[in-house]
Amino acid sequence: MILATHGIVGGAIGYLLPRHPIAAFFLGFASHFVLDAIPHWHYPVLSEVKHPEDHMKDSMDIHSPYFPFDLAHIALDALTGAAVVWYFFHPALIIDPASISVASGMVGAILPDVLLFLAWEAHESLLVKLQRFHMWIHSKVDIDDRHVLGITTQALFAALMVWIALMIH
Helix, strand or coil, rough: HHHHEEEEEHHHHHHCCCCCCHHHHHHHHHHHHHHHCCCEEECCCCCCCCCCCCCCCCCCCCCCCCHHHHHHHHHHHHHHHHHHHHHCCCCCCCCCHHEEEEEEEHHHHHHHHHHHHHHHCCHHHHHHHHHHHHHCCCCECCCCCCCCHHHHHHHHHHHHHHHHHHCCC
């Protein structure tokens, strides 16, 4: 899943737990792995260097001319999810316990992909173990070459999660 989809689901979880930001964070974090188990699409990361035998040895080439583009694309992805979350769940942009829960769920849901990047670079054992689980649970069905299907299904899934959260709340 793209970061926007993960963030929207995490934000929806936080919206449903307005007085429980810690629970929202951990449930958002767990939701990342559940979503990654579903077949989904990824956008290309042009500066990614794939290791042929061990995905834990993949990395991003910070010296690649594509790295700034990839960084901007990833940031725009995450910010798009954040904008959708704030629009639907806290349009007044006030800071209160409920908005902290929404933000906690959103951050928790995006964090595993941030930790993946850190595991690539740091090779710390706890991060590597978490990311080996991340890779293990990740769907093995590859639809990355089906852009329209991938984008459409993630947008519909995100919209469904927003609708469910708004209906339940």
